[in-house]
Amino acid sequence: MAKELKNFTKRSDNYSQWYNELVVKADLAEQSAVRGCMVIKPYGYAIWEKMQQTLDKMFKETGVQNAYFPLLIPKSFLCREAEHVEGFAKECAIVTHYRLKNDPDGNGVIVDPAAKLEEELIVRPTSETIIWGTYKNWIHSWRDLPLLCNQWANVMRWEMRTRMFLRTSEFLWQEGHCAHATAEESEKRTVQMINLYADFAEKYMAMPVIQGVKSETERFAGAVNTYTIEALMQDGKALQSGTSHNLGQNFAKAFDVTFVNKENKPEYVWANSWGVSTRLMGALIMTHSDDNGLVLPPHLAPIQVVIVPIYKDEAGRQAITEKILPFIDELKQLGISVKYDDADNKRPGFKFADYEVKGVPVRLAIGQRDLENGTVELMRRDTLEKETVEFEGLAGKIRTLLEDIQDNLYKKALAYREKMTYTVDTYEEFKEQIEKGGFILAHWDGTPETEEKIKEETKATIRCIPLKGDTTPGKCMVTGKPSARRVIFARAY
Amino acid sequence: MAKELKNFTKRSDNYSQWYNELVVKADLAEQSAVRGCMVIKPYGYAIWEKMQQTLDKMFKETGVQNAYFPLLIPKSFLCREAEHVEGFAKECAIVTHYRLKNDPDGNGVIVDPAAKLEEELIVRPTSETIIWGTYKNWIHSWRDLPLLCNQWANVMRWEMRTRMFLRTSEFLWQEGHCAHATAEESEKRTVQMINLYADFAEKYMAMPVIQGVKSETERFAGAVNTYTIEALMQDGKALQSGTSHNLGQNFAKAFDVTFVNKENKPEYVWANSWGVSTRLMGALIMTHSDDNGLVLPPHLAPIQVVIVPIYKDEAGRQAITEKILPFIDELKQLGISVKYDDADNKRPGFKFADYEVKGVPVRLAIGQRDLENGTVELMRRDTLEKETVEFEGLAGKIRTLLEDIQDNLYKKALAYREKMTYTVDTYEEFKEQIEKGGFILAHWDGTPETEEKIKEETKATIRCIPLKGDTTPGKCMVTGKPSARRVIFARAY
Numbered sequence: 001m002a003k004e005l006k007n008f009t010k011r012s013d014n015y016s017q018w019y020n021e022l023v024v025k026a027d028l029a030e031q032s033a034v035r036g037c038m039v040i041k042p043y044g045y046a047i048w049e050k051m052q053q054t055l056d057k058m059f060k061e062t063g064v065q066n067a068y069f070p071l072l073i074p075k076s077f078l079c080r081e082a083e084h085v086e087g088f089a090k091e092c093a094i095v096t097h098y099r100l101k102n103d104p105d106g107n108g109v110i111v112d113p114a115a116k117l118e119e120e121l122i123v124r125p126t127s128e129t130i131i132w133g134t135y136k137n138w139i140h141s142w143r144d145l146p147l148l149c150n151q152w153a154n155v156m157r158w159e160m161r162t163r164m165f166l167r168t169s170e171f172l173w174q175e176g177h178c179a180h181a182t183a184e185e186s187e188k189r190t191v192q193m194i195n196l197y198a199d200f201a202e203k204y205m206a207m208p209v210i211q212g213v214k215s216e217t218e219r220f221a222g223a224v225n226t227y228t229i230e231a232l233m234q235d236g237k238a239l240q241s242g243t244s245h246n247l248g249q250n251f252a253k254a255f256d257v258t259f260v261n262k263e264n265k266p267e268y269v270w271a272n273s274w275g276v277s278t279r280l281m282g283a284l285i286m287t288h289s290d291d292n293g294l295v296l297p298p299h300l301a302p303i304q305v306v307i308v309p310i311y312k313d314e315a316g317r318q319a320i321t322e323k324i325l326p327f328i329d330e331l332k333q334l335g336i337s338v339k340y341d342d343a344d345n346k347r348p349g350f351k352f353a354d355y356e357v358k359g360v361p362v363r364l365a366i367g368q369r370d371l372e373n374g375t376v377e378l379m380r381r382d383t384l385e386k387e388t389v390e391f392e393g394l395a396g397k398i399r400t401l402l403e404d405i406q407d408n409l410y411k412k413a414l415a416y417r418e419k420m421t422y423t424v425d426t427y428e429e430f431k432e433q434i435e436k437g438g439f440i441l442a443h444w445d446g447t448p449e450t451e452e453k454i455k456e457e458t459k460a461t462i463r464c465i466p467l468k469g470d471t472t473p474g475k476c477m478v479t480g481k482p483s484a485r486r487v488i489f490a491r492a493y
Numbered sequence: 494m495a496k497e498l499k500n501f502t503k504r505s506d507n508y509s510q511w512y513n514e515l516v517v518k519a520d521l522a523e524q525s526a527v528r529g530c531m532v533i534k535p536y537g538y539a540i541w542e543k544m545q546q547t548l549d550k551m552f553k554e555t556g557v558q559n560a561y562f563p564l565l566i567p568k569s570f571l572c573r574e575a576e577h578v579e580g581f582a583k584e585c586a587i588v589t590h591y592r593l594k595n596d597p598d599g600n601g602v603i604v605d606p607a608a609k610l611e612e613e614l615i616v617r618p619t620s621e622t623i624i625w626g627t628y629k630n631w632i633h634s635w636r637d638l639p640l641l642c643n644q645w646a647n648v649m650r651w652e653m654r655t656r657m658f659l660r661t662s663e664f665l666w667q668e669g670h671c672a673h674a675t676a677e678e679s680e681k682r683t684v685q686m687i688n689l690y691a692d693f694a695e696k697y698m699a700m701p702v703i704q705g706v707k708s709e710t711e712r713f714a715g716a717v718n719t720y721t722i723e724a725l726m727q728d729g730k731a732l733q734s735g736t737s738h739n740l741g742q743n744f745a746k747a748f749d750v751t752f753v754n755k756e757n758k759p760e761y762v763w764a765n766s767w768g769v770s771t772r773l774m775g776a777l778i779m780t781h782s783d784d785n786g787l788v789l790p791p792h793l794a795p796i797q798v799v800i801v802p803i804y805k806d807e808a809g810r811q812a813i814t815e816k817i818l819p820f821i822d823e824l825k826q827l828g829i830s831v832k833y834d835d836a837d838n839k840r841p842g843f844k845f846a847d848y849e850v851k852g853v854p855v856r857l858a859i860g861q862r863d864l865e866n867g868t869v870e871l872m873r874r875d876t877l878e879k880e881t882v883e884f885e886g887l888a889g890k891i892r893t894l895l896e897d898i899q900d901n902l903y904k905k906a907l908a909y910r911e912k913m914t915y916t917v918d919t920y921e922e923f924k925e926q927i928e929k930g931g932f933i934l935a936h937w938d939g940t941p942e943t944e945e946k947i948k949e950e951t952k953a954t955i956r957c958i959p960l961k962g963d964t965t966p967g968k969c970m971v972t973g974k975p976s977a978r979r980v981i982f983a984r985a986y
Contacts, residue, residue: 032627033570034563034614039627042558042642049559065535066542070527071564071616071647071663072586075593077526079601090593093565094604095616098651100568100583108572111587111613120604121527123564123588123616134525134532143838149535154564154647158591170564345636 005353010291015235020164022285026294026358029164029281036162036169043358044281046302048172051280052152054204054300055174058196064148064176069130071154072121077129081254084128087221091158093123093169123156128222128247128273131177132255139179139269141260146189147179155277165282166239166493173277179269181261183248186270187225190246193274194227197242205280206297206409207231207287208417209241210439210488212464217448220273224248230463230488232417233286236437238463238490241283244274282493287413288382294359295381297409298402305331305338305398306360308351310367317342320366323391330395336402356381361405362398382408423486427477430489434458439490441469443483445476454478460489498846503784508728509656515778516657519787519851522774529655529662536851537774539795541665544773545645547697547793548667551689557641557669562623564647565614570622574747577621580714584651586616586662616649621715621740621766624670625748632672632762634753639682640672648770658775659732659986666770672762674754676741679763680718683739686767687720690735698773699790699902700724700780701910702734703932703981705957710941713766717741723956723981725910726779729930731956731983734776737767775986780906781875787852788874790902791895798824798831798891799853801844803860810835813859816884823888829895849874854898855891875901916979920970923982927951932983934962936976938969947971953982 005025009017023029028044040048056066072095079085099115102108124130131149139147152174162168176193180186194211201209209229219226223245231241252258252268261267288295298304307328309320324340331338339360341351348365355363365377376394379386382405389397420438424430433440444450444462455461464487471485498518502510516522521537533541549559565588572578592608595601617623624642632640649663669686673679687704694702702722712719716738724734745751745761754760781788791797800821802813817833824831832853834844841858848856858870869887872879875898882890913931917923926933937943937955948954957980964978 030627030630032563033567033623034565037563037565039563040561042560045560046558065539067535067538068533068541068665070525070530070532071649072527072530074526075602075604078593085602090595090602090605091591092593093588093614094590094593095586096589096604097587098584100571100585100587100615102583109568109578109583111568111589112583120590121586122593130526134523137523156564172561 005350005357006292008291008293011234018291019282019286022289022293022357023164028285028294031164034169036159038164038168038170040172040278043302047284047296047300048278048281050300050302051204052174055200055276056152058200059150059174059176062148062192062196064150064178066151067149068151068153069127069134071124073124073127073130075120075122077133078122080129080133081222081251083250084222084254088125089157091160092125093156093158095121095123124153125155125157126273126275127151127153127155127175128177128251129255132251132257132271135177135179135269136255136257139257139259142181142262145179145181145259145269146185148176148189149178150174150176163282165278165285168278171278173275175273175275177271177273179252179257179271181259181267181270183270186248186272187246190225190227190244190272190274193272194229194242194244197244197274197276198229201229201231201241201283202410204297204299205284205287206299206406206413207241207283208410208414210464210466211468212466212488214243214464215448215451215462215487217451218462220245222247222250224250228464230439230490231283231287232420232439232490233283233493234416235286236420236491238439238492239279239283239286240463240492241280242274242276245272247271247273288409289359292384293357295409296359296361298361298406301359301361302337303339303355303358303360304336304402305362305364306351306355307338307340307364307366308348308355309340309342310348310365312368316368317344319368319371323371324366327391327395331398334395334399336395336399361402380405382412425474425477430454430460430477431458434460434489434491437491439463439488441486442477442489443474443485444487445479445481445483450476450478454489459491461492463488463490463492498843498850499785501784501786504727511784512775512779513657515782515786515850521778521787522657524657527662529652531657531661531663533665533771536795540777540789540793541771541774543793543795544697545667548693548769549645551693552643552667552669555641555685555689557643557671559644560642561644561646562620562627564617566617566620566623568613568615570626571615573622573626574715574744576743577715577747581618582650584653585618586649586651588614588616617646618648618650619766619768620644620646620648620668621670621744622748625744625750625764628670628672628762629748629750632750632752635674635755638672638674638752638762639678641669641682642671643667643669656775658771658778661771664771666768668766668768670764670766672745672750672764674752674760674763676763679741679765680739683718683720683737683765683767686765687722687735687737690737690767690769691722694722694724694734694776695903697790697792698777698780699792699899699906700734700776701903701907703957703959704961705959705981707736707957708941708944708955708980710944711955713738715740715743717743721957723932723983724776724780725913725932725983726776726986727909728779729913729984731932731985732772732776732779733956733985734773735767735769738765740764740766781902782852785877786850788902789852789854791854791899794852794854795830796832796848796851796853797829797895798855798857799844799848800831800833800857800859801841801848802833802835803841803858805861809861810837812861812864816864817859820884820888824891827888827892829888829892854895873898875905918970923947923953923970924951927953927982927984930984932956932981934979935970935982936967936978937980938972938974938976940972943969943971947982952984954985956981956983956985
């Protein structure tokens, strides 16, 4: 059993298969009976809940409030903002009827043809349209602004090729939708939120990200500007991990949302929207995990410390438990989440393998001899290092260790990204390098045509025009035309 | 403005209209552009979040874990459990297509007829079918049991007549789904959860409830037994506020979910499910609110204390703010949520009215003279009593006062229910009493036929067979046949 648990495809053999197996073996999620939709299992959901709670607190500290808008959007709403309907994918789940009836042939139920909707309803792929349709009635004067709402919700996009967490037809996310009185204020909020996402990625997910602006081609449909955070996965592919869109007045105009400004004149509202999704689970998995399974940063691990007693009989178990219970209290006092697994229907070896696959940052094992010596065996998941440590004063040491692990994971991921970031000057070099993966910094002439050509020939896209870093102008590696600065290319999820 | 805010229909004039107006004026929710679906506004959602967080913690303390299952359910799944499909309402949102396309006539988008699903998908009205279809792969041995999952989700039922929070096509809820090795254990969990709901209703919502068992007619489709908590609203109508269903082995048999028991024999799993929804918001509103607006129990109030400064000029505002800031810290230290509203774009009178309509439990007003005297004006929302109190030592007093208000609201609601609970012996009496509203304790012969006759003639339903109270047998008020005990009748939401 223990061996079977750890019997993984190796990353170097087939990265994609390694990922799929890990998601299942670590009990994070599984395919459902509904095409492209996953079931998020309790352990996976517990990680998502930690992400949610952390982000929710961060949002609220900036003045954002939660609300809830309808799941279904009238078809006509999607067409109101011209660029939005033009650019947004049309693969959506469409509700056309509202009643089932018993099959006259006695075979269960059929759709009642008499219950056809006058206007079809779309399961929200994103909520700008319904929200701006609603904001129209909430906003009248500059006194009503800014309006800062977020919703935690499920959304659907009928994806053809799905992968758990990375791309599923239904996924969970949050979408923030803000309305402001000035363009400056809206831009400031757009940037504030991408900064917040970057902070979250780095401090909680231990995942280094590059902040930047999307090229026109990669921009959100209906946005004036899209900010993104981009992370590099262990196979050298990029993963877009969060976006924040400055929508200008596009949606306000489409939905006629105006306010009376301080000069008593009517004006269209300035908007932005921003979101992260369960895709972050995929990013988290692929940033840190190894051939033994999941590796979780302590700040997001539902179980930070697991304690496994090793005993021969009931008396042995009791002796260990007696010693361990006050220690567990001590850990809890320090805000550390701990699980004591003394279940007697599984062997210690199985438990070790299971918690390793599940990525629990610290494992303690305590047996009869440890009890006598006042020691425990400690293993840290990130390095797989084992050592025998003194029981005395252990709780405090574990607190420090968890921070060390968090820090180590971030540094490791950052070192990997730095190693995998290349600067190239010619298209030949570029084509060679892109096959090996990584972020490539190269000059581009700023046109969608060149961008498209590069994508077609190399499958690489512009991940972003970075906000920081070298801004020296140069010449486009493809056309030789002037380039304002190097941008980041990669193949991406 | 202030007058307009408080310009309500009175409960005694038109209770239903009073409710609708209150939901809008207190900024809790509003109708959306989608038939029967509401938008939950930030203030309403903040109350729901407090409910969620409290319940979620209570669930987890009993060992329940959260998970997430797909929004869409294949049509064939609904037909697997015979009683479920027979008894469950067929008014559902049905997804038949998965793609839009540009209208060749240039009028926005149309449904792409080429993108018709082979099997229609139903937006979940409840998730027993998809969850038991999933559990089949999770449960193999007694070691996998009990399995205790909950999900927080949106669900849809295509209701013909909707009212915000009370009955909407889309609503938010939690649904717990447990699998057990024995009938006894499953029954125990079913009862445990209805007890938990009753606890929550009484301690947090300050809403007294009667726990009982549903009659066969009112039982959940596919359940062996349904437990309920029933509350009495201020118009004398009952509101079912939470249910817990013992599903026996019905769903396990329908979805072939078996486990190998300790004797190494295959056996069907025992199931239960339990849920509460945003309907609780309706219950909360109707239990406590008055002709001046919402009245919130402190345990669920997003803002427990609001402080309104009254000043003539900027210097006056600053003097008050200086005095108030340390006091706000003190309140926060005590875990009290407080809002200091010194916005200068609204007059104090407007603010008073607004917070009264929004049901903030305690309002403090502080002006220039108060500053000199070391006093503030305190108003409690439940009684609308105002008094001038010493500023010194106020934080501690407010903590006590909030508990007093919580307690007072519960006692008031309980006194109302007791006053409105009647025992009748004849059907004549019953028909007369039911017109006046309230819970009626009467004898019933236990047959669906008599129950149906009473419902048709009086619009009253059996709310429950109470778990506690007088169990003396008697004779049915309609047929004169033997009755095991009195049951509770009422007209209901």
